[in-house]
Amino acid sequence: MTERLAPGDIARAAALLREGALVAFPTETVYGLGADARNGRAVAGIYAAKGRPSFNPLISHFPDAASAFAEVVPDARAEALAAAFWPGPLTLVLPRRAGSRIDPLTGAGLDTLAVRVPGHPLALALLREAGMPLAAPSANRSGGVSPTTAAHVLDGLSGRIAAVLDGGPCAVGLESTVLDLSGPRPLLLRPGAVTVEAMEALIGPVDRPVPGTGGAAETLRSPGMMLSHYAPSLPVRLAARAVGADEALLAFGPALPGAGAVWSLSEAGDTAEAAARLFSGLRWLDAEGARLGLRGIAAMEVPMAGLGEAINDRLRRAAAPR
DSSP states (O other), X not given: OOEEEOGGGHHHHXXXXXXXXXXXXXXXXXXXXXXXXXXXXXXXXXXXXXXXOTTSOOEEEOSSHHHHHTTBOOOHHHHHHHHHHXXXXXXXXXXXXXXXXXXXXXXXXXXXXXXXXXXXXXXXXXXXXXXXXXXXXXXXXXXSOOXXXXXXXXXXXXXXXXXXXXXXXXXXXXXXXXXXXXXXXXXXXXXXXXXXXXXXXXXXXXXXXXXXOTTXXXXXXXXXXXXXXXXXXXXXXXXXXXXXXXXXXXXXXXXXXXXXXEEEEETTOOHHHHHHHHHHHHHHHHHHHHHHTOOEEEEEXXXXXXXXXXXXXXXXXXXXXX
């Protein structure tokens, strides 16, 4: 049985992690599935629980920048970004430091590590209490919709992990921005709540990968780069301008008429509200659509402004062939 722990049960959660068990915990982005990042057997348990490809690396979470930079080699760009955005929804991919304690399996055997200091007080308290870095991908089955509540975690992983630390709904609602600083030019690997514009204001131009090239194993330098990812069981159709009665609708702004089921990301057209409601909406439409016998999910177009880029990235991966 998976224990559902209250915020006051941090000591219990930390004890389980020190024993090598898996504990899901809240961050400001989504719930993470945590294990001791130094313990290869515990990290292997993450891959097993999620059914995750072993070449897809995991983010290591730390209570502060000093702890993170003890495991990687930061440069001036990394230090500036950490000072501005940590704790917060930004992951940096940096060269692995010689003598790093992080197990190679956590980084999928690469010469880089993805590191982050989360911005959720419960996550930071757990990291301090556990006294270890935590490898923590999203706490769901691999390729599925990411969890933003403890109930979502239990929907997919109940009986497969030791516990979930319930900190309520996640504020941001989608995963962290991932920026690769292992080369001479910064490369955006995954858009998120920290925008490219905000990072460029500190470190100059940031390159973006060519869309659709994230499926090859050699390019997977961070989580969330599998082409088919964040996918519900029903097929997803993008940029819908009309919807049938046999489809569920993921709406943005005024909803299209005629759908068999509707989830509104934001009636007001607010991308921040839409980001926070995205994964819950995909989950609800997937379950409701299956219950009603609908043939798929039609997603209305979301503009690229604000968090729209990150939302569209998730929708594109949800819609990819699989």
